[in-house]
Amino acid sequence: MQVPLLVDDFLRRSVLLYPNKTAVVDGELRFSYAELQARVNRLSHALLSLGVAQGDRVCILSPNSHFFLESFYATSQIGAVLVPLNYRLVAADHEYILNHAGVAVVLVDYEYTDVVDGIRGGLTSVRDFVVAQDAGNAPEGWQDWEALIAGEPDTAPAAIERDENDLVSINYTSGTTARPKGVMMTHRNCYVNAYSLIAHLRVAHDDVELWTLPMFHCNGWGGVYAITGMGGTHVVLRAVDGAEIFRLIEREKVTFACMAPTVLRTILDYPDKHRHNIATRPRFTVAGAPPPAAFIERLEAELGWEFLQIYGLTETAPLLTVSHPDHHTEVQDYQRRSRAGVPGIGVDLKVLDDDDNPVPQDGETVGEVCARSNVVFKGYWEQPEETAEAIRDGYFHTGDLAVWDEFNNIHIVDRKKDVIISGGENISSPDIEDVLYKHPAVLECAVIGVPHERWGETPKALVVQRDGAAATETELIAFCRDQMAHFKCPTSVEFRPELPRTATGKLQKFKLREPYWQGDRRVG
Ligand code: AMP
Secondary structure, three states: OOOOOOOHHHHHHHHHHOOOOEEEEEOOEEEEHHHHHHHHHHHHHHHHHOOOOOOOEEEEEOOOOHHHHHHHHHHHOOOOEEEEEOOOOOHHHHHHHHHHOOEEEEEEEHHHHHHHHHHHHHOOOOOEEEEEOOOOOOOOOOEEHHHHHHOOOOOOOOOOOOOOOOEEEEEEOOOOOOOOOEEEEEHHHHHHHHHHHHHHOOOOOOOEEEOOOOOOOHHHHHHHHHHHHHOOEEEOOOOOOHHHHHHHHHHHOOOEEEEOHHHHHHHHOOOOHHHOOOOOOOEEEEOOOOOOHHHHHHHHHHHOOEEEEEEEOHHHOOEEEEOOOOOOOOOOOHHHHHHEEEEOOOEEEEEEOOOOOEOOOOOOOOEEEEEEEOOOOOEEOOOHHHHHHHEEOOEEEEEEEEEEOOOOOEEEEEEOOOOEEEOOEEEOHHHHHHHHOOOOOEEEEEEEEEEEOOOEEEEEEEEEEOOOOOOOHHHHHHHHHHHOOHHHOOOEEEEOOOOOEOOOOOEOHHHHHHHHHOOOOOOO
16 A cells, blocks of 8 residues: 655654654754644644645745744645745735645744735735744734644544645745745655755754745755654754854754755854864755855864755755765765756656757756656646756756766856856856965955856956955966966956855855846846
8 A cells, every 4th residue: 555655754753752752852842753743733733723734835934943843744734835035035926826826725924924014915816924933922913833732632633535746835036037936845846855864964863953945945954844754853043153153162062954055154253163063074065056165174174063965956846966975986076966966766857958968967968957756846826837958858957057977966157047157168266265265364255256258257256345354456366366267267356245145055146147148148
């Protein structure tokens, strides 16, 4: 008999095995697995009382919190579909997404009720507005989460017939030039991704995950399900802050965290990092953008913690490749370790040229990463054309360029849209950033292609300097020319106070390129 893969089974197992173990730590609050399940069940009943039916969309707009974790399980076990919103989007995007997804109920953190009140008049499908806060006093027009669940039973809601291909969430990608697209994730996608994470990142019952990654982002890369399924502990981090991160790692004996490279930088640059007594040697999984090689070196040399790299996308739940420290990889070869990964279990990867033919596995020829797997999403919500464009011949086309080598390592080169084509040569912008990050003055950098009369385009570096540093343009260009082929080196450098990033730490290079191209051929 075939049993459907349903993500809420992850919570049930841990309640059975570890009812009294701490499931979640949020500030001074702690809930055991039994308590977490009771809160989840109450919320499920409350949503049913609000008329949420199977297939209905329920949105959550919140920083990381125990409420957020509860919303994943409360919705999935009643067959509702969670729409986690990226809190960094502007109100107009929230309005677009809520209407596009036809959301019936919004669950909103107390800090974001004003944002939603500002767009209330334009919302076409939302019936109920619920505010998530630990102590009552909901603002006018809002129902209080705690009051809503207080009178509901803590027993499981009546079982309903479900299929593993039912939607568990719709995760909107942050649009660059276009409107956000709703990535439809099924139970099967998330379940298989969680297994893959458990296997490849060695998730176990004694793991304590610090939530350095926003939970809204692609089910926290699977941590919502993997850590819960193994009976580990979630330690919620509401906002990224070096002092708080070190305090929690020490106090809660954190063993595991997932993060974008920018968060790793915050951790590495935290001035008091050596004052903490940390005995757990946490495993840090870094992804979402190419991790600069210098960051891995510092993580290992300065903290002695373990670095793991995964690569993937929201559309792939997300794990596609995972770094694989084996005999082909020199421990010191940080650049390779920051870029290379082997396909995860159950992931069939191809690197295809523009005509969808596989490129040779020579470690040199660049092509697009394409994937076929149970983690590949069902499609974009109500966007069949975009879905057909993304999934062709059974393979999801990622929009990322890579080379693969004879040892089956996929090395990410760049996003297709960000690669710089200078004099017919493809230049990987992360390669140049990697070199710049070795310079002591460089706090942050982004390399983009700008127009060039002779070469078509040429690399330009935008650099944020460390406090007190005063490197010059000539010095940074010379630094690059010392270490890499000259045609790849930036021909100009500009200093900036900050660089635009998404909530998940991705550089928004299209924003940086815009002023230089002004209606010219470069987009995206
Ligand atoms: P998202 O859907 O927001 O998770 O973004 C996915 C994109 O992030 C991918 O298409 C890549 O361009 C980038 N990305 C994710 N992980 C990595 C990684 N390990 N190295 C380089 N780029 C990455």
